Amino acid sequence: EVQLVESGGGLVQPGRSLRLSCAASGFTFDDYAMHWVRQAPGKGLEWVSGISWNSGSIGYADSVKGRFTISRDNAKNSLYLQMNSLRAEDTALYYCVRQAVAGTLDYWGQGTLVTVSS
Amino acid sequence: EIVLTQSPGTLSLSPGERATLSCRASQSVSSSYLAWYQQKPGQAPRLLIYGASSRATGIPDRFSGSGSGTDFTLTISRLEPEDFAVYYCQQYGSSPPYGFGQGTKLEIK
Numbered sequence: 001e002v003q004l005v006e007s008g009g010g011l012v013q014p015g016r017s018l019r020l021s022c023a024a025s026g027f028t029f030d031d032y033a034m035h036w037v038r039q040a041p042g043k044g045l046e047w048v049s050g051i052s053w054n055s056g057s058i059g060y061a062d063s064v065k066g067r068f069t070i071s072r073d074n075a076k077n078s079l080y081l082q083m084n085s086l087r088a089e090d091t092a093l094y095y096c097v098r099q100a101v102a103g104t105l106d107y108w109g110q111g112t113l114v115t116v117s118s
Numbered sequence: 119e120i121v122l123t124q125s126p127g128t129l130s131l132s133p134g135e136r137a138t139l140s141c142r143a144s145q146s147v148s149s150s151y152l153a154w155y156q157q158k159p160g161q162a163p164r165l166l167i168y169g170a171s172s173r174a175t176g177i178p179d180r181f182s183g184s185g186s187g188t189d190f191t192l193t194i195s196r197l198e199p200e201d202f203a204v205y206y207c208q209q210y211g212s213s214p215p216y217g218f219g220q221g222t223k224l225e226i227k
């Protein structure tokens with residue numbers, strides 16, 4: 001069974017940093033590209049960042065470019081999101097998501113909540 | 119960047135009725151790389167449709183997707199009580215960003 005378990009969320013002050021982690025199991029992690037998608041409270045879905053299976057291709061939403069860094073450790077079956085210079089508008093539930101072979105997002109974790117507030 | 123606009127924002131229907139949800143792209147979506155997701159309160163989104171018209175594993179055949187280019191549709195032929203949720207379209211072409219539409223809330227009338 002595919003499982004994606006996020007961790008690392010919490011309350012953080014504006015301008016500070018936070019690192020999210022996603023532990024993957026139930027599939028061959030290094031066969032798949034992975035993504036982070038977020039959802040602000042009561043709002044819609046926003047794609048944040050994605051990384052190819054070998055980290056050779058990485059992309060970011062304009063809203064986080066230069067502040068967030070996605071990475072992965074295939075030996076540990078883990079995905080990461082380093083978030084720097086956090087802003088109030090980064091407050092959201094952050095989902096770890098697998099990209100299917102067909103290209104779409106087929107498995108989602110339950111999310112980890114990041115709250116940026118003083 | 120491709121912008122997706124969904125309509126209507128809210129759709130009020132009764133169980134048994136047919137639902138038609140629209141997703142319009144600001145420019146052509148390559149190779150019909152268009153997906154639909156369902157999200158219920160307190161749950162992560164679930165993939166329904168990919169490639170504009172292919173149902174994901176385990177999705178009932180009352181869900182169907184159609185369209186190409188810039189206009190796409192999700193149809194639910196006969197609404198079941200469990201179908202009332204928020205639906206999002208998403209484009210996942212060859213390069214990011216992989217934007218989502220703003221969502222359509224399907225509510226019980």
